[in-house]
Amino acid sequence: MTAPVKLAVIYYSSTGFSAEIAKEITAAAEKAGAEVRLRKAAELAPEAAIASNEAWAAHAAASAGIPEATPADVDWADAVIFGTPTRFGNIASQLKQFIDTLGGLWAQGKLSDKVYSGFVTTATTHGGQESTLLALYNSIHHFGGLIASPGYTDPVKFVDGNPYGTSHVDAQGNNPVADQTRNAARHQAERVVKLAAALKAGLA
Numbered sequence: 475m476t477a478p479v480k481l482a483v484i485y486y487s488s489t490g491f492s493a494e495i496a497k498e499i500t501a502a503a504e505k506a507g508a509e510v511r512l513r514k515a516a517e518l519a520p521e522a523a524i525a526s527n528e529a530w531a532a533h534a535a536a537s538a539g540i541p542e543a544t545p546a547d548v549d550w551a552d553a554v555i556f557g558t559p560t561r562f563g564n565i566a567s568q569l570k571q572f573i574d575t576l577g578g579l580w581a582q583g584k585l586s587d588k589v590y591s592g593f594v595t596t597a598t599t600h601g602g603q604e605s606t607l608l609a610l611y612n613s614i615h616h617f618g619g620l621i622a623s624p625g626y627t628d629p630v631k632f633v634d635g636n637p638y639g640t641s642h643v644d645a646q647g648n649n650p651v652a653d654q655t656r657n658a659a660r661h662q663a664e665r666v667v668k669l670a671a672a673l674k675a676g677l678a
Contacts, residue, residue, distance in 0.1 A: 476678055479508040479670045480550055481663075484543045485557030486515040486568040490533040491595040491644045492557045493540075494651040495659050499555055499593070499640075502663035507671075511550070513543035515568040529647055543572050545579055553589040553622075553670035555663070556610055560594055563602035564609045573613055586618030587677070589670040591662060593640035597647075607638040622669045624662045634658035 481503050487493035493514070500512045514537060517524070524530050548554055556573075558565045565573075579585050592610045594603050614621050625637045633654050634640065640658040642651055 476671070476675045479503075479667050479674060480552045481508045481510045481667065481670070482513060482543070482547045482551035482554045483510060483557070484513045484515065484547065484554060484569075484572065485593075486559070486566045486572075487533065487537070487557070487595075488519075488559060488566075489527070489529040489644075489647060490536070491642055491651060492559055492593070493533065493537055495593050495595070495640060495642060495655060496555075496557050498651070498656050498659040499557075499663040502660040503667050506664050506667040508553075508667045511547050512540060513547050514540045515566075515572040516542045518568050518571060545576055548576060548588075549579055549584055551588060552674050553591075553666050554619075555591045555593065555666055557593045558595075558606065558610070560596045560602040560606040563605040565606055569610075576617075580617060583618075587673070588617070588619050589622045589666055589673060590614045590617070590619040591622045591624070591639060591666050593642075593659065593662065595642045595644055597644055599643050601643065603636060603641040604638050607636075607641075611638075620669075620673065622666045624658070624665055627665065628661045630654075630657040630661050 485496040558569045642655040
């Protein structure tokens with residue numbers, strides 16, 4: 475019998491919206507039978523910048539107990555879901571920095587033949603959601619990974635409207651993560667686990 479799918483959920487979040495989605499994905503994946511590691515990308519911003527933003531400082535304190543991601547987490551995983559806020563239509567530098575540490579695993583071929591997916595948050599409607607996920611997926615192509623985009627494979631995606639991955643508009647911190655986003659996140663988690671399980675069983 476094939477062992478459970480090992481899923482790494484690796485995200486960066488400054489004010490907590492991406493973290494909230496990451497936790498929703500983690501819970502859904504565990505419910506689907508996966509073993510999950512929830513990990514955050516290390517913070518790169520100076521303490522003064524964090525302290526100057528009340529929401530950022532509050533989230534930094536609230537998330538202090540979540541382990542920081544390491545390359546070993548990706549090596550361990552059968553599937554990886556990355557999450558990030560958008561930064562000028564691209565992924566946050568904190569997540570990019572983590573991805574850039576994976577060169578050793580890449581050189582050994584240890585990033586290939588895994589399932590990958592992504593989610594994103596923006597402050598404004600559209601706001602670079604699709605371009606951010608497409609930029610993230612450029613790295614997955616270099617890994618030789620298999621992208622499990624949610625597409626329009628469930629009715630919740632016609633509500634969420636983003637076939638590239640779960641996305642949320644936080645409206646400058648005024649729009650909490652609600653059912654539309656949570657439903658999309660759960661579907662994405664279940665789809666990644668299902669496809670990773672099929673791949674794992676096939677390779678076995």
